[in-house]
Amino acid sequence: MTEIRYLAPGSLDEAVKAFAAASGAASILAGGTDLLVQMRAGVRQPGTIIDIKKIPALTAIEELGGGAFRIGAAVPGAVLAEHPTFGKAWPGVLEAINLIGSKQVQGRASPGGNLCNGSPAGDSVPAMVAAGAVVTIQGPNGGRELPVEAVPAGPGRLNLTPGEIVVSFTFPDRPKGSSDAYLRMIPRTEMDIAVVGLAVNLSMDGGVVTAARVGLGAVAPTVLLVGDAAAALVGSRLEDAALEKAADACRAACNPINDKRGTIAYRTKVAGVLLKRVAAIAAQRAGGN
Amino acid sequence: MAKIHVSTTINGEPLEYLCDASASMLDILRGPLGLTGTKEGCGTGDCGACSVTVDGRLMCSCLMLAVEAEGKQIGTIEGMAQGGELHPLQQKFLEMAALQCGICTPGVLISARSLLEKNPDPTEEEVRFGLAGNLCRCTGYDKIVRAVMETAAEMREAAR
Numbered sequence: 001m002t003e004i005r006y007l008a009p010g011s012l013d014e015a016v017k018a019f020a021a022a023s024g025a026a027s028i029l030a031g032g033t034d035l036l037v038q039m040r041a042g043v044r045q046p047g048t049i050i051d052i053k054k055i056p057a058l059t060a061i062e063e064l065g066g067g068a069f070r071i072g073a074a075v076p077g078a079v080l081a082e083h084p085t086f087g088k089a090w091p092g093v094l095e096a097i098n099l100i101g102s103k104q105v106q107g108r109a110s111p112g113g114n115l116c117n118g119s120p121a122g123d124s125v126p127a128m129v130a131a132g133a134v135v136t137i138q139g140p141n142g143g144r145e146l147p148v149e150a151v152p153a154g155p156g157r158l159n160l161t162p163g164e165i166v167v168s169f170t171f172p173d174r175p176k177g178s179s180d181a182y183l184r185m186i187p188r189t190e191m192d193i194a195v196v197g198l199a200v201n202l203s204m205d206g207g208v209v210t211a212a213r214v215g216l217g218a219v220a221p222t223v224l225l226v227g228d229a230a231a232a233l234v235g236s237r238l239e240d241a242a243l244e245k246a247a248d249a250c251r252a253a254c255n256p257i258n259d260k261r262g263t264i265a266y267r268t269k270v271a272g273v274l275l276k277r278v279a280a281i282a283a284q285r286a287g288g289n
Numbered sequence: 290m291a292k293i294h295v296s297t298t299i300n301g302e303p304l305e306y307l308c309d310a311s312a313s314m315l316d317i318l319r320g321p322l323g324l325t326g327t328k329e330g331c332g333t334g335d336c337g338a339c340s341v342t343v344d345g346r347l348m349c350s351c352l353m354l355a356v357e358a359e360g361k362q363i364g365t366i367e368g369m370a371q372g373g374e375l376h377p378l379q380q381k382f383l384e385m386a387a388l389q390c391g392i393c394t395p396g397v398l399i400s401a402r403s404l405l406e407k408n409p410d411p412t413e414e415e416v417r418f419g420l421a422g423n424l425c426r427c428t429g430y431d432k433i434v435r436a437v438m439e440t441a442a443e444m445r446e447a448a449r
Contacts, residue, residue: 006293006310006356029354036313036352037333049310051357078346102422103400104340107348190421191335 008051012058012138012167015050020140020163022048028165030058030074031108033101034117057167058112061086067174070136073112073166081106090171091285092180092199092278096127099184102191112166115148118156121194125152125223126215127182130199133171139164149215152222175211178203179285181278184218185270187261194218195262198250198274200282202233209233209283214246214275219254219267226253229275238283246279247272297358299324300368306355314350314358315339318365326366326395330424337423340396341365347403349422366395369402377447378402378440387436389427397423401437409445413438 009015019026027035027046030053038044052058058074067089071080077097080086087094100109100123114122115135128148135146140163148169153159160166180201186192197217203210212230217223228249236242256267292307299322308317315332318324318341330338332351339350342364369376378401381387388394397420404411404419411419416437417430425433 004310006354008356031352032354033334033352036354039311040332049354051354053357076346101334102337103347103403103419104337104349104422105334105352107343107346108352190418 004046005048006051007048008054010054012055012165015052015055016138016140016163016165018048018050019165022050024162026050028052028116030110030113031076031105032113033105033109034113052165060168064170065173067171067178069171070168071111071171072168073115073135074110075112076108076110077106078103080111089174090131090180092182092201092282093124093127093131093133093171096182096184096197096199097124099123099182111169115151116158116160116166118152118154118158119193120152120155120220120222121197121218122223123182123184123194123197123217126197126217127180127199128169129215129223129225130180130182130201130213131171131215132201132213133169135169136167137164138167143167145170147225149223149225154221175203177205177286178211179282179288181281181285183274183278183281185262185274193261196267196270196274197223198271198278200233200275200278202279202282202286204283204286207237209236209238214250216250216253216271219256219271221255224253226250228252233279238279243276243279247275250275293356295356295359297361297363299363300365301362308355310354310356312355314341314353314355314363317355317358318350318363324365324367328392328395330392330396335424336393336396337400337420338393338396340399340423342399342403345406347400364399366399369398376402377444378405378437381436381440381443382433385432385436385439387428387432388425393423393425393427397425397433401433401440404437405441405444409441409448411438411441 025047029051058072060072062070111124114124133148182199184194184197199215201213212233214226214229229246232245250271254268328338330336334349334352341350
């Protein structure tokens with residue numbers, strides 16, 4: 001193996017400069033739960049590893065008021081779980097992040113890494129899509145923002161330009177009566193990759209849905225924002241007809257593969273089932289807020 | 290390229306080593322540092338045999354670069370017994386024979402200690418979830434789970 005350089009810059013500027021200077025030969029290290037495995041397997045052989053965990057913006061959890069948060073892309077799931085208020089405002093996002101791997105993996109794995117790994121089955125991604133989270137990106141040509149759903153381009157591919165680093169996720173204000181939930185279908189009870197993952201984020205007023213977002217994972221080359229499913233829920237009291245219409249929209253959005261984890265027919269059917277279950281959980285939680 | 294100098298603390302002892310950038314914490318623990326109590330199973334973060342704590346947080350040492358230990362507090366199985374006295378979990382695992390081949394045991398113990406620090410009174414389900422990142426191919430987990438539950442009960446009693 002050729003020698004690898006390790007850099008742990010203390011500022012975003014330094015990290016961006018180093019990343020751009022390496023012109024594709026560098027890998028970003030957050031928790032390393034994907035990178036170190038890929039290096040070991042020989043799938044990735046970076047010339048330089050840029051550890052971003054010494055950059056304050058990458059590891060901060062900022063409460064912005066009204067349920068809004070900005071979380072650093074490299075914050076590990078275990079740290080987020082210990083935050084006193086994040087999980088109250090965004091229980092669906094937290095439960096999705098905390099589903100990634102074991103307790104050991106939670107000590108390292110981050111939502112930024114989950115997004116940048118580019119897997120259509122990443123658990124945190126549908127939840128952040130449903131949450132309406134915005135990604136702050138920094139690159140050699142400055143900063144920009146993208147909605148989470150605009151970042152993945154396909155399995156293992158991102159809509160980032162060379163030298164760009166995902167810095168943080170901003171979660172919007174939380175109106176009263178809002179909550180979210182995430183469920184994934186796996187054949188076991190733990191430690192597995194989603195066959196289907198689905199998140200619902202709801203705002204409710206007097207039992208009526210006033211706003212909704214639905215994120216759907218593992219059934220297409222990228223995680224999807226299912227606008228038709230959300231539209232079917234808005235204005236409803238989550239009656240059976242509205243839920244069935246939203247489930248139809250989720251099934252229609254599916255463009256899955258057949259693989260060892262699930263067939264096309266199975267994944268499509270489960271997407272509809274999960275929509276109903278997740279909407280019910282989100283609504284129950286929203287009632288308590 | 291020159292090796293990287295790392296200053297860290299392992300089981301409370303300040304320690305320095307030189308490593309390649311690509312070396313995992315596990316490589317350095319088991320190699321140059323001779324702390325072979327931490328085991329290598331899968332090397333991909335699935336089995337938990339290499340579990341350690343870093344600043345008190347449970348991690349797989351195979352998923353951490355050795356250079357990342359700079360300035361951190363690393364806890365390994367070698368630091369679990371205090372002055373020749375076994376940790377209550379270690380004692381209970383022996384009494385209840387909660388191991389067979391023993392390869393997973395150091396990782397299981399580190400995980401179980403971490404679990405009980407956060408949750409001194411776990412349900413069986415919580416123990417099973419807490420240890421889900423530690424694979425054991427011998428015991429079927431039953432004795433491990435019972436030993437952890439029993440230790441938790443005794444530690445609660447002792448703390449009263």
